[in-house]
Amino acid sequence: MFITNVRPWGGDAVDLEISAGRIAAIRTVGTGAVTGDASGRKLDGRGRIALPAFTDVHVHLDSTRIGLPFREHTGSPGVWNMMCNDRKNWRDTPIPYPDVVAGTLERMIARGTTRVRSYAQIDVDCKLERFEAVMAAKERFARAADVEIMAFPQAGLLLEEGTVPLLEEALRAGATTIGGIDPCQLDRDPARHLDIVFGLAEKYGADVDIHLHEPGHLGVFSAELVFERTRALGMQGRVSLSHAYDLANVHPDVTARLMEQMAELDVAWATVAPASGGTQFDLVQMTAAGIRVGLGEDGQRDYWSPYGNCDMLDRTWQLAFTHRLRQDRLIEHCAAIATIGGAAIMDRTVQRLTGPDDRPGLAVGDTADIVIVDGETVTSTVMDRGTDRTVIHAGRLVADGLVVLAEPAA
Known part of the structure; x- marks a missing residue:
């Protein structure tokens, strides 16, 4: 699965490659080959913020x-x-x-x-x-x-x-x-x-x-x-x-x-x-x-x-x-x-937070449990709590627009 044009923790826009339920690669937008089809294996993040789910x-x-x-x-x-x-x-x-x-x-x-x-x-x-x-x-x-x-x-x-x-x-x-x-x-x-x-x-x-x-x-x-x-x-x-x-x-x-x-x-x-x-x-x-x-x-x-x-x-x-x-x-x-x-x-194998400035969960090798949300910054997302959300679990698209998919994409 490929997720294009998202901003992890509100940072620079990137493309994410997902493989075997994990983040396999992170690339600057448009710098790598991105393939996929309409079944959900390619997802346009539309510049939204990506957070760990x-x-x-x-x-x-x-x-x-x-x-x-x-x-x-x-x-x-x-x-x-x-x-x-x-x-x-x-x-x-x-x-x-x-x-x-x-x-x-x-x-x-x-x-x-x-x-x-x-x-x-x-x-x-x-x-x-x-x-x-x-x-x-x-x-x-x-x-x-x-x-x-x-x-x-x-x-x-x-x-x-x-x-x-x-x-x-x-x-x-x-x-x-x-x-x-x-x-x-x-x-x-x-x-x-x-x-x-x-x-x-x-x-x-x-x-x-x-x-x-x-x-x-x-x-x-x-x-x-x-x-x-x-x-x-x-x-x-x-x-x-x-x-x-x-x-x-x-x-x-x-x-x-x-x-x-x-x-x-x-x-x-x-x-x-x-x-x-x-x-x-x-x-x-x-x-x-x-x-x-x-x-x-x-x-x-x-x-x-x-x-x-x-x-x-x-x-x-x-x-x-x-x-x-x-x-x-x-x-x-x-x-x-x-x-x-x-x-x-x-899950004690998940990296714990080490301090107030730690922002883990979206690095290569991490489990692809991701929520993509609208907002200018993470703080604005928390304040506004918008509804334009897409949810990924273990590398699969499971919900979009506040609706859980009847059959999550394989």
Whole structure:
């Protein structure tokens, strides 16, 4: 496949040659032989910006109302109350629930996301029904996106008997990550909660992701219990903290200690760019310390909140906005986090970001996962969030004009 006249990271225009799913050559526009045909093997980039395709490392595909009518928000504050509201309503959809889940993934791909780590809620209410819907969506769009599934105990591990065997069943059925959530606040037995999570990870060779909404020093306590188990089990590079938005809201020395441990143990951080009223981890400090940072969209217009539109470019804008960033290089850094930053969490062979000026993902030898977007500069693209987008996955044209192709080009 040949992609002509694109500007990688907003730089000079080039032609890209794609072979075996990777970028095989990069040439100044018009300086090399370009062949192809109308089936999609030759693509005119029309001077648009080429970015690595987006990576969403924190999305709940199973918790979505994308494509359904808006409804009044009925949730109450608190994880347990919000979970109960979701549990009460998630089956009430005018079209089959698996189609809602698949439609959400399709919309994400159409907007440029080709790497996804999705949660799948598993509890005594839904059992594996939600997991199976996410698995079906993954299989349906296997040629257009790489999807990892996390077995996630949204209701905790210890409050309802029978949760742990269901999580094991999901791990045997194809989940590659095991989740945990608020070990102190929800289950109120952090050591037992984390022993179960890490025990399952060790047994099934799974990665670990801990949802951490806990405030202040309670969150610090839980995080350091996670670090202890990561070190003891030799799971460096296979553990991530999601949210963790209050770990930077404690004494600066404590935050610095946490960052040192994350860097030492290669514990990644997945943020959804929340509208936090306090201090958040500094993006520049995190990547400069060697910590893998990724971005996600969380729930998608679900029973937890009305937010979410399946557009990681929109969430990139939100990341820059909530971190109060204005300089072009820092807004571009947000785009790097939303693309290659998350990819390095899902695939440890992907080059991680080394600092705020690093712009990897579009060099010879890189996987040809590319989103081509309109804009004068990367910053203008983030600000304007245009709709003229073309999406390449593993060297194949999979979406154009916000529409996923029915049969991706071979």
